[in-house]
Structures are given as structure tokens and as C-alpha cells.
Amino acid sequence: MNRREVIHKFLLGGTVLVLVPSVLKSCSKGTTNSGTNQGNNPPTGTSIDLDLSLAENTALKTIGNSKIVQNILIINTGTKIVALSAICTHQGCTVGYYSGAGDIECPCHGSVFSTTGSVIKGPAFSPLHSYPVSQTGNILTITL
């Protein structure tokens, strides 16, 4: 083996050493795109009370507005206020309400849900959990 062959093999080996960690890292990202909220569903048997007269909640009085509280997506659909899990059932990303389309969309892989929580488009195949909502005066109560 001459000097040129030694240098060539050294450089090739170095390239492999440099590429292996980056390949592993990219595989890791690709296979574990699990969002940030898996396991963050709120505890059951409790409730969330929102005072709609407070500035932080008053937007929910307007049709098409929404808000996420404790991983619960609260939407004023125009016919009623609904509360659904804000955690995508695919891999746990946080979904959002799009009033223009009237649906709930996941930014991670494109799942789309209706305001009842049912799946309109995958890859998610399970619906978003729906929570009962009641209102007394300005107090909105979401039963978990």
C-alpha cells in the first residue's frame, strides 16, 4: 500500500465516521416524530371553568374563535362551544382550529378532524376525545 492509498483509505474511513452519526440522527428524527404532547392529556374527573367575561377568555364569545387550555381545544363553532383534546391521535402533536375551513388540523402530518372530533383525513384514524361543555351565565365548564 503506497502513501496515496493510505491517505485515500483514511479519508474514506473518516467520511464514514462523519456520515454515520448524521444518518443515525436523521433516522431518529424521522422515526420518532411523535410530537410533544403524548401523555399530556388532562386528568379525568376534574373540570375546567372559564369565565367568559375575563379578557383572556372573551374571544370565545365570538364565532370562529378558539383557545387551548390544558391541552383542551375550545371552539366557538357558531352553533355551540365544543371542547376536544388538542392532542392529535396520530403521534401527539398539538392540533389547531381553522375557522375558514371549519376544521381542526394537525401541523405535523396533515390529519384533519371535524369539530365533533371525527377524523376527516389521516394518517390519524382515531377521533379527538370530546368533552362535555356547559355554560351558566359567563361561566363555561368543561368536564374532563
Ligand code: FES
Ligand atoms: S401527529 Fe401526525 S398527523 Fe398529527
